[in-house]
Amino acid sequence: MIERWALISGLKGDLDTYELIQKDLKKTPGNITLFVLGDMIGPEKNCNKLLHRLINPKSNDLQPWCIYGWWEEQILLESGYRGNQRAEALRINKGEEVVKSLINAVDKSFLDWIASLQFGFVELDCGLIHGSSKDVGDDLTLDTPPLTLLDRLTRLQVNRLFTARSTQQFHLELTEGIVHSEVQDLAGNHKKEQKVPQKAVIGVGAGKNYTLYDVGTDNTQFVQAGYQLEKKKNGFGLHL
Amino acid sequence: MNQAVISCLHANLPAVEAVLKDIELQGITNITCLGDLVGYGPQPNEVIELIKDKKIATCQGCWDEDVVDGLDACDCSYPSQIAEKRGHFAHQWTTEKLTKENKDFLANLPYSIRKDKCLFVHGSPNSQHEYLLPDMDAFAALERVENAKAEILFCGHTHQPYIRELANGSIAVKVKNSGSKDIQKKEMNLPMRRIVNAGSVGEPRHGGTKATYVVYNDITNDVKIREVEYDIELTCKAIINAGLPPIFAWRLKNGFEFAERAEDASHVCER
Numbered sequence: 001m002i003e004r005w006a007l008i009s010g011l012k013g014d015l016d017t018y019e020l021i022q023k024d025l026k027k028t029p030g031n032i033t034l035f036v037l038g039d040m041i042g043p044e045k046n047c048n049k050l051l052h053r054l055i056n057p058k059s060n061d062l063q064p065w066c067i068y069g070w071w072e073e074q075i076l077l078e079s080g081y082r083g084n085q086r087a088e089a090l091r092i093n094k095g096e097e098v099v100k101s102l103i104n105a106v107d108k109s110f111l112d113w114i115a116s117l118q119f120g121f122v123e124l125d126c127g128l129i130h131g132s133s134k135d136v137g138d139d140l141t142l143d144t145p146p147l148t149l150l151d152r153l154t155r156l157q158v159n160r161l162f163t164a165r166s167t168q169q170f171h172l173e174l175t176e177g178i179v180h181s182e183v184q185d186l187a188g189n190h191k192k193e194q195k196v197p198q199k200a201v202i203g204v205g206a207g208k209n210y211t212l213y214d215v216g217t218d219n220t221q222f223v224q225a226g227y228q229l230e231k232k233k234n235g236f237g238l239h240l
Numbered sequence: 241m242n243q244a245v246i247s248c249l250h251a252n253l254p255a256v257e258a259v260l261k262d263i264e265l266q267g268i269t270n271i272t273c274l275g276d277l278v279g280y281g282p283q284p285n286e287v288i289e290l291i292k293d294k295k296i297a298t299c300q301g302c303w304d305e306d307v308v309d310g311l312d313a314c315d316c317s318y319p320s321q322i323a324e325k326r327g328h329f330a331h332q333w334t335t336e337k338l339t340k341e342n343k344d345f346l347a348n349l350p351y352s353i354r355k356d357k358c359l360f361v362h363g364s365p366n367s368q369h370e371y372l373l374p375d376m377d378a379f380a381a382l383e384r385v386e387n388a389k390a391e392i393l394f395c396g397h398t399h400q401p402y403i404r405e406l407a408n409g410s411i412a413v414k415v416k417n418s419g420s421k422d423i424q425k426k427e428m429n430l431p432m433r434r435i436v437n438a439g440s441v442g443e444p445r446h447g448g449t450k451a452t453y454v455v456y457n458d459i460t461n462d463v464k465i466r467e468v469e470y471d472i473e474l475t476c477k478a479i480i481n482a483g484l485p486p487i488f489a490w491r492l493k494n495g496f497e498f499a500e501r502a503e504d505a506s507h508v509c510e511r
């Protein structure tokens with residue numbers, strides 16, 4: 001059976017969207033693994049129901065594999081899980097109100113689970129991270145300089161990096177790269193030509209927008225929660 | 241005009257004096273220091289006062305930061321537990337020896353100094369604790385310089401001097417699955433950039449025992465690594481008299497190149 005990944009992020013407490021995606025995935029052909037790349041929580045909505053569902057999947061749910069995102073990092077900071085640091089960046093950028101809303105949106109009983117989440121997964125030669133290997137808040141987009149993207153891939157020693165922080169959906173391939181390096185030290189001169197093998201950075205989207213990835217063919221499909229129903233309505237065929 | 245860049249003085253006064261003398265003999269007055277004024281060596285206050293006295297522009301090194309803020313480097317900075325213990329001991333010793341004024345001086349040093357197209361940092365533009373080794377991935381190295389918006393990046397921290405030129409680079413990208421029918425392709429030429437590591441004045445780890453620093457000519461763009469002899473015995477005696485670990489003296493005498501270097505030097509401490 002086709003090996004396929006579903007990559008979602010930025011649900012921010014939206015259980016309805018999560019349920020819609022679960023429904024989608026039941027109809028999606030292939031052997032599907034569901035990755036939730038952080039931002040399960042946010043300040044806008046009460047997040048407890050979604051968190052409860054992620055921790056205790058319904059019997060016919062696809063098991064979600066979760067990592068923490070930028071909003072989880074903020075609540076962990078603010079709740080004292082990161083030593084003396086607090087969510088100062090959030091406080092400065094969005095104000096005290098938003099910090100309070102975030103704290104109120106998540107029941108304290110979920111904090112230990114959030115704190116137990118990993119920063120990222122490495123599957124095959126792919127890195128799955130909320131931001132990047134540099135920082136959970138690293139905002140990678142199509143406009144990020146390729147050299148920066150390459151650096152993030154190199155840090156993780158992967159060929160493909162799935163990222164969610166920017167909320168954008170994109171699939172950027174670094175098809176070729178070369179640089180000549182010459183080092184002069186006390187022992188003499190060393191010249192080297194370095195090439196990069198093909199690598200890619202994939203933005204998976206957020207909320208209703210998510211990504212299906214076909215592991216065998218390296219193809220991505222950017223979809224919206226409820227996409228199969230919409231397609232039927234418009235008379236589209238499924239071309240997964 | 242020629243300018244000198246020095247780094248990692250590590251409280252080794254005879255070495256600092258010898259290097260400053262060598263710089264003076266060449267008629268160079270423009271000197272930048274990349275930090276680590278203290279740590280390992282026996283004369284932290286004397287070295288700081290000399291740098292202050294000569295008004296040498298200095299950025300903050302990893303030791304300067306740690307002595308002020310408390311140990312910041314994680315265990316991964318050390319190759320072994322014994323090395324870590326020694327490092328902690330030297331840290332403690334230095335903290336106790338430093339005067340209040342000199343601590344304040346270290347606390348107020350900038351992370352980086354920018355002069356035109358040159359950026360001066362201790363470790364890397366990301367962190368005082370990141371090692372930019374000469375064999376580091378060429379693209380990652382180029383990214384450090386580019387991201388810092390510099391043409392030449394001067395760094396220290398590895399204690400091994402080198403000049404690395406990264407040239408004739410290019411990256412081709414393709415946007416897949418963009419929704420539009422035409423495949424969007426782009427090829428970018430990467431600019432030529434250089435990383436210059438000034439080595440170490442007071443704690444050389446290049447295999448030899450001489451103090452090293454670099455001279456940069458900002459008109460011809462030429463960089464030269466200088467090696468300077470100094471009275472090693474004098475420093476070694478002071479290390480023993482100060483009660484610092486004798487291995488610090490032994491390694492100055494022998495030029496042990498791997499001393500206290502992390503096994504995974506590419507590791508960046510996130511703390």
Ligand SMILES: [Zn+2]
Pocket residue numbers: 248249250276301397398399
């Ligand atoms: Zn140093």
Ligand SMILES: [Zn+2]
Pocket residue numbers: 276301302303362368396397398
């Ligand atoms: Zn250092």
